Amino acid sequence: MFDWSVVAYAAPLLAHGVVMTLQISIVAGILGLTIGLLAGLASLSGIRVVELLVRGYVDFIRGTPLLIQIFLVFFALPVVGLRLSEYWAGVVALALNSGAYIAEVVRGSVGSVEKGQSEAALSIGMVRRQVLWWVLMPQAWRPMVPSLTNDLITLTKNSSLLSVISVYELTRAGQAIISTHFAPFEIYLLLALYYYLLIAVLTWVSRRLERSLPTW
Amino acid sequence: MVTAPVLLSVRNLTKQYGDRIVLGGIDIDVHQGETVTIIGASGSGKTTLLRCLNWLERPEHGDVHLGGENIGHAKDGRAANEGELARQRRLFGFVFQRFNLFPHLTATENVALGPRRVLGMSRGEAEARAIKQLTRVRLAEHLNKRPSQLSGGQQQRVAIARALAMEPSIILFDEPTSALDPELVQEVLDAMRGLAAEGMTMVVVTHEMRFARGVADRVVFMADGKIVEEGPPDVVFNAPRDPRLQRFLRHLEPSLT
Numbered sequence: 001m002f003d004w005s006v007v008a009y010a011a012p013l014l015a016h017g018v019v020m021t022l023q024i025s026i027v028a029g030i031l032g033l034t035i036g037l038l039a040g041l042a043s044l045s046g047i048r049v050v051e052l053l054v055r056g057y058v059d060f061i062r063g064t065p066l067l068i069q070i071f072l073v074f075f076a077l078p079v080v081g082l083r084l085s086e087y088w089a090g091v092v093a094l095a096l097n098s099g100a101y102i103a104e105v106v107r108g109s110v111g112s113v114e115k116g117q118s119e120a121a122l123s124i125g126m127v128r129r130q131v132l133w134w135v136l137m138p139q140a141w142r143p144m145v146p147s148l149t150n151d152l153i154t155l156t157k158n159s160s161l162l163s164v165i166s167v168y169e170l171t172r173a174g175q176a177i178i179s180t181h182f183a184p185f186e187i188y189l190l191l192a193l194y195y196y197l198l199i200a201v202l203t204w205v206s207r208r209l210e211r212s213l214p215t216w
Numbered sequence: 217m218v219t220a221p222v223l224l225s226v227r228n229l230t231k232q233y234g235d236r237i238v239l240g241g242i243d244i245d246v247h248q249g250e251t252v253t254i255i256g257a258s259g260s261g262k263t264t265l266l267r268c269l270n271w272l273e274r275p276e277h278g279d280v281h282l283g284g285e286n287i288g289h290a291k292d293g294r295a296a297n298e299g300e301l302a303r304q305r306r307l308f309g310f311v312f313q314r315f316n317l318f319p320h321l322t323a324t325e326n327v328a329l330g331p332r333r334v335l336g337m338s339r340g341e342a343e344a345r346a347i348k349q350l351t352r353v354r355l356a357e358h359l360n361k362r363p364s365q366l367s368g369g370q371q372q373r374v375a376i377a378r379a380l381a382m383e384p385s386i387i388l389f390d391e392p393t394s395a396l397d398p399e400l401v402q403e404v405l406d407a408m409r410g411l412a413a414e415g416m417t418m419v420v421v422t423h424e425m426r427f428a429r430g431v432a433d434r435v436v437f438m439a440d441g442k443i444v445e446e447g448p449p450d451v452v453f454n455a456p457r458d459p460r461l462q463r464f465l466r467h468l469e470p471s472l473t
Contacts, residue, residue, distance in 0.1 A: 046298075119272055119318035120375075124330035124382050125306025127298050132335055138320045216319040216364050 006183040007190055010174070017173030020196055024091055024169055025156040031095035032155060033148070034100020041137075043107050046128050054103060061100035066158055069093050074165045090162035098155040103145040108139040114179075124146070142213045149206035153199050170194055220247040224269070224415050226387055228277035231261075231268055231441075238264045239275065240441040246386070249415040253428040253449075254394070255303070256438035257306045257464060262421040263313075265438070266388045270308035282307055283385060303307030306334060309387035314395050319361040323350055325410045327378045334382070349377035353407045360362060369400030372405050380411075388410070389420040405431075425468060429453055437461045 043054040063071065074089040074098070084092060113136045121131040163172035174191045178184050224246040227444045231239040238261050245317055246252050254262045268275040280287040287304050290296050291323050296304065318326050321448045327346035337345070350359060353373040363371050379387050389408065393401040405427050412418060412431050422428060428435050428449060436450040439460045445452060456462045 114316075116312060116314055116316035117318065118309075120378075122272065122302070122313060122316070123270065123305060123308070123310035123312075125302045125334040126330075127302045130333055134329060135318055139318075205362065214320070216362055 003183055003186055006177075006186045007067050009181075010177050010183075010187055010190055013177060014173050014190065014194060017168065017170035018198070020168060020173075021156070021159055021170040021195075022118055022198065024087075024159045024162065024167070025152070026194055027128045028091045028094035028098065028159070029120045029152050031091065032098035032102055032151075035095060035099030035182075036151075037106055039099060039103035039105025041132065043103060044110055044132060050107065054125075058103055061097055066093070067096050067161055067164065069097055070161060070165060076112070084183070086162075086167045090159070090165060090167045094155055094159060097158065101151045101154075102148060105144055105151065106140070109144040109147070110136045115160070133198050142210065142215065145206060145210040145213065149203065153202060155186060158200055158203065195209060220249050222246070222249075223283060224419070225279075225281040227279045227281075227405065228268070229268055229275050229280065231264055231273065231275045238313055238441050239268065242278070242441075242443060244436065244443060244446075246417060246419060249417055250433045251412045251416075251418045251431055252420055252430040252434045252436060253420045254436045255425070255439060255464070257420065260365045260438040261441040263390050263436050264441075266310075266390050268417065269388060270305050270310055272305075286373045292400055296412055300314045302334075306330070306382045309376075309382060309384035311372070311379055311387065311389045311392050313391040315363070315368070315375045316370055319363050322360045322362055323355060323366070323374045323377075326363070326374055327420070330378065330382050337412050345381055348375070349380045350374065352380065352410075353377050354403075356415070367400055368396045369403045372396065372404045376404075376407055376411075386417040386419065389418065389422070391421050391423065393422070393424055425453070437464065439464075 038055045039057065042050045045051065070090065070093040073084070073093040074086070077084060077089070079091040110132065116201050117135050117139065118131050126134070142143075159169055160171035162169055163175060166172065171191060174187045222245045224244075226242055226244045229239055229242040230237070242265055246251075254265065256262050263392045264273065269287070271278055271280075274288070282304075285304055285307065286293070288296055288301065290300050318329065321329065324346045326342055327349055330340040331345050331418075332339060332342035335342075347356070347359060350356060353376050355370060355373055357375065358366060358370060363374070366374065392408070393404050398406065401424070405424060408418070408420070408427070409431050420427070420432070430449075432449050434446060435449045436443055437452065437458070437460075439458075445456065445458045445461050452461070453465065456465055
């Protein structure tokens with residue numbers, strides 16, 4: 001039956017995993033936002049080659065499973081001489097993955113700013129780059145927040161996949177306990193609860209952030 | 217007025233969307249300091265003509281010359297690149313029907329953005345210029361308000377100040393009062409009248425026949441993508457020759473003419 005003593009035993013032990021998951025999510029999130037912002041802006045740059053490169057990157061990420069992407073970063077990069085630790089391979093894979101989705105969010109939000117705004121900016125002699133930076137981006141932040149939150153939630157949950165390359169995050173920590181105490185039901189339930197709480201905090205922060213951004 | 221030199225010269229300008237010909241070969245000269253109003257039914261190509269002048273839309277054929285510049289073309293005659301086009305565009309001020317102010321910026325910031333980022337002025341210089349232009353359109357009390365805190369008439373005057381701040385050679389107005397509540401139309405027309413009196417060269421697409429009659433040096437009537445008739449306002453309004461113009465004027469509310 002449900003073994004409460006395992007739960008009581010595992011709950012504090014998993015704290016280390018929670019910290020790791022949080023850390024991975026934050027680092028990968030910051031990297032992913034940076035990649036996504038740059039790639040999103042690049043996809044609007046009007047420079048054909050750059051736009052095609054971003055298109056290819058986004059298509060590749062969207063068209064392949066994250067698990068495969070993690071393995072590619074972990075096993076394929078060493079072939080070209082880049083050997084990353086499990087931790088960094090995982091972080092990089094997650095960042096590249098979320099960066100592609102974030103690039104699409106950036107592109108979509110900037111593109112949804114009313115057309116008259118670009119025209120007004122062009123009419124005072126701005127070039128595309130200036131229009132993007134001074135007129136469109138400042139108006140695109142707020143509508144971006146809900147979609148970005150979704151992407152960061154997905155990233156946090158996806159970090160559990162890093163357990164397959166032995167990154168000792170929350171899921172991996174849980175599995176370690178399962179392998180010695182044979183209580184998969186209790187532990188996975190506990191893991192679910194931990195993830196749920198992490199996401200709840202993230203959602204709360206995002207709502208606060210969205211409300212604090214100006215609406216004009 | 218006719219003695220003043222030609223500032224804007226348009227020759228055989230054409231534009232089409234798919235199969236639909238929107239501009240069927242426009243020829244027009246605008247002299248230094250002249251106010252030209254363009255009238256005509258909706259769909260006659262007035263707005264498209266205006267947008268083709270500063271290359272917000274690319275015309276298919278024809279030439280637009282402003283001063284010594286062949287708009288859309290570099291000095292050597294080839295197609296202008298982005299930077300050259302941007303430099304040419306700022307020779308035209310453009311006032312939009314729906315104002316198109318930047319909602320995230322205050323009135324001063326709206327007007328100062330161009331001088332600061334395009335002309336490369338310091339923050340102080342750009343703001344001083346913005347305040348000067350906003351004062352000129354009688355908005356000195358509203359410098360720090362955002363567009364959402366301003367009435368439509370005030371917003372359109374900020375837009376006029378934004379155009380003026382770039383010190384354009386000519387200002388193009390695209391139905392500047394059409395999106396305004398009736399009681400706010402006058403303040404915008406007054407600002408435009410002031411500019412005309414100061415000798416600003418202006419091309420105004422409008423449905424305000426009183427403005428066309430009272431302020432314009434010349435009225436141009438367009439139909440089906442062509443200039444059908446043009447002349448001094450009293451001739452165009454009192455002795456129209458083309459039947460389409462006669463019909464257009466008959467259908468206007470008497471009070472507007």
